[in-house]
Amino acid sequence: MSESIITHSRPFRIAIAGAGASGLACAEALSRRGAHITLFSSGPAGQGALAASGGMLAAGFESAFEATEIAAFSGIAFRALSLWDDYAARIERETAQSIGYERAGSITPAYTPDDVNRLKAAAARAQAAGIEVKALTGEAVRSSEPALAPPLEALEFPSDGQVDNRALGQALRAIALTRGGVLHQDTPVIAVDSDADGSWVETRRGRERFDAVIVATGARLPQGLSQTLPRPTPVKGQMIAFDLPRAEAPRRIVRGLSIYLAAKPGGRLIAGATSEPGVDTPGTDDEAIARLADAACRVLPALKDRPVVERWSGVRPRVGTGLPVLGATQMRHVFIATGGYRNGVLLAPAIGEALAGAVLEGALPDWSATLRPLAPGGDNG
Known part of the structure; x- marks a missing residue:
């Protein structure tokens, strides 16, 4: 003390x-x-x-x-x-x-059989820890989040925001x-x-x-x-943003297995992020930005016709x-x-x-x- x-x-x-x-x-x-x-x-x-x-x-x-x-x-x-x-x-x-x-919740869609297996393991882990989680069918996701590419299944964490x-x-x-x-x-x-x-x-x-x-x-x-x-390890993350009207964006935040998407005020949709342990240099690189944009478009097809309007990076501290x-x-x-x-x-x-x-x-x-x-x-x- x-x-x-x-x-x-x-x-x-x-x-x-x-x-x-x-x-x-x-x-x-x-x-x-x-x-x-x-x-x-x-x-x-x-x-x-x-x-x-x-x-x-x-x-x-x-x-x-x-x-x-x-x-x-x-x-x-x-x-x-x-x-x-x-x-x-x-x-x-x-x-x-x-x-x-x-606090509209988060949704994690699965697009491959391997993704489905990861969702099942995560759901079991969450349930064992007493965390509220809901398994959604592909049809349920298509009904509630029509802007998303249709997944096989999904998990919802209702308390997220x-x-x-x-x-x-x-x-x-x-x-x-x-x-x-x-x-x-x-x-x-x-x-x-x-x-x-x-x-x-x-x-x-x-x-x-x-x-x-x-x-x-x-x-x-x-x-x-x-x-x-203990010395914190810097972990660089690169992110991008698109202009997308709120009505065309997902209602919930999307915590995908390779990308996350979130609609912000003013018609701005952000997508991220890379994870680069040990890197603390500023700036972004074209290859990483292209990968983020491609992953975002696969999950949210409406982004395919919209250019990236902002790109940035930050450094997060990780310890142990x-x-x-x-x-x-x-x-x-x-x-x-x-x-x-x-x-x-x-x-x-x-x-x-x-x-x-x-x-x-x-x-x-x-x-x-x-x-x-x-x-x-x-x-x-």
Whole structure:
């Protein structure tokens, strides 16, 4: 258990290194509890992996198909999902902005016998973990999602949903500033340090002291902390967007076995994503973009006559078995929130809740017991 800083009579001064999904969620949770927040971002706040993501809230699909440790992952994933109704309502109420939050479910179509076998295995895994999943016939899919290429079968995860990730980043940034927070953009944290009285961050501005520091810098840890924790692996993802009227798009998000599709506000349909472990170079390449477009058109034939109107990439941090790493580090008054990987947006409200507890009360919530940081080389899953 880390030491609480709740005994201070003045507002706690907390620095957050990183202004992506995790950093902004921590800022929201802590400022709501009265802390004074200073955010340091290596670029514009809310950009990076958050702006590059798909905005998926796919706890069901990710647990059934992707999680290495389904019990541990589904625990935090569904905890986070349960917070999203109130979280989205609070953000939209406070900013008077829509963040495109919806929970229409996700659908995973199968187009080959091998796909069908993968769906059966995932359904069995989900059911064993108590996750709601529905098996759909090809006819049922054709009736409910006529825009999709007709599949043999499909799975539906009714509780899954999505958010407009770019609008979310803008809204959380606005909340941080409205609540009196300070934002230093284009100011990466170079190093962190601590002593008995608090913690320090070092940037090009110099060294600044705070009561506590939360490191939410994704795949790149600042000096000092990088020697005490497992190093996140960068995983590059490339994505594309098409212009497609909402009426012609699938009603649910499509979590295919080789592509995902999601209709966003304003007639924008996104498709992604590549997965390139160990790669953190910016930009896109024509071959990867062509593969994404081809896969998207096979699942959604209406895209064949529509050009790709946007292409981009982002880097997601993966640690160990793919679970996030949250809580106190071996450095006093220094905390970590990294490893959101494919689910940084989904997990954001839970990460904020967990770090607020760790910083202000000295302990992570019980549901996050498996997510504490370990020493280098440890199995942080």
